[in-house]
Amino acid sequence: MELRHLRYFVTIAEEQNFRRAATRLHVSQSPLSRQMKDLEEEMGVELFAPEGRGIKLTAAGKVFAERARSILASVDTAVDEAKGIAEGRLGTVVIGFETGTTFMGALLSLVAAFRRRTPRVGLQLVPMSSLEQWMALRQGTITVGYGAYAPSDDALGHLEMSRDRLGLLLSPEHRLARLEKIRLRDLESERVLLQPRQLYPRLHADIITAACTQGVTLHVTAEVLDLEALLALVVIGDAITFLTEKFWEPASQASLLWRPVEDLHINLSEFVTWRAEDADAPVVRALIESAREVSPILQGAADRTCSSKAAKRKRRSKR
Structure with missing residues (x-):
């Protein structure tokens, strides 16, 4: 028994007519009737009974139709979830972060930007040091890390999110x-x-x-x-x-x-870190793009570039 047999059977049950079902399924009526006969023989029960110019479901057919619809719905859901995970629309990402970075703004902005891009993706934040993050990334137990240090390992990619002056905190x-x-x-x-x-x-x-x-x-x-x-x-x-x-x-x-x-x-700087081989994975790419979107350093560089271009255009216009 194959999934297409279940889809054929459910369509026939809904149409209560082999000809209309064949038209809806874009198949010939004769092979469709033959496949349903094979299905009945495989199961050892009669699923259909003739009624006028059409058919009706037997008691066994009605029960089987309910179960078949449930199976097909579960398969469709599983396929949608698999596609969603492959496309970065579903699943769960784990972000390792250093204690204290949540107060600084860039991490919260990153999470907010990522949430806007992928609202159906689950998010888990786990406190850990940069060294622990790098180990967890290599082991594949977290998706990205967020901390105060940049890795020197070529197996890990990173992006500087912010840079700020260290000073004294006192009463x-x-x-x-x-x-x-x-x-x-x-x-x-x-x-x-x-x-x-x-x-x-x-x-x-x-x-x-x-x-x-x-x-x-x-x-x-x-x-x-x-x-x-x-x-x-x-x-x-x-x-x-x-x-x-x-x-x-x-x-x-x-x-x-x-x-x-x-x-x-x-x-002191803050860095987003990821495993280099995962950079093209949809969910990691979404995280990196979100980081680029909210990084004060990259925004500042973009502002300076725009200002420079505007100044050049102004100089050219005066000539």
Whole structure:
């Protein structure tokens, strides 16, 4: 028994006439009648009974028609789902992200843009470090990663989403908040909190190296994994920490103050990362296109290009 036999049978059941069913199916009536006879012999039951110039379903035929319709509907659904997944319209994507990046805006913008492109695709966000993301990408357990570091592995593609200056986050009541300018030497006697070194090894190294270059020893008194706990300690004035300028708006709502450090020249970036061999997969391509759409860096480059072209046209028009 094949699926086409079920489709033929259901059409005949609906038309209650072999001739009309054959016309609807675009087949000859004689082969259609023969295939239904073969179906009855295979099943060992009579599905049709003559009635006037047409046919009617037997009791067995009525039950079989209900089951056949259900089977065909399930097959159609399965085919549609398979096509949807192959075309990137259905399925589930898993995004690994570093703790803290959700506060910075670019990740949320990426998710929103991707949701607009693929509203029927499920989305799962899993917190993990950049190193964990790269391993998960190689193993195929996540679709893309979003973090503070770019991979050096050719097997992984990446796109820089944003770049922002690192500065100091402190309570408005802290003594440093009263200084007109803050330098690294002003931090030497302060309690400094950072997120774990194993999650942000380069950031730790860059901060410590920058301080050492200025002859300053920073006192990192604790490494706090939970960002909310870290901010709470800064709010009460118990310590200071380093975060990017993007944190200014959400931090100000939490009674925190962001200040630049004059001799600290560190920029932090955010990257979308994917497995290079998956770049042409529809759902990954949709994620990459969404990232390009909302990336402040790419938007800034596009704005500069447009401005440059407009300036050239203006100069030519004056000639």
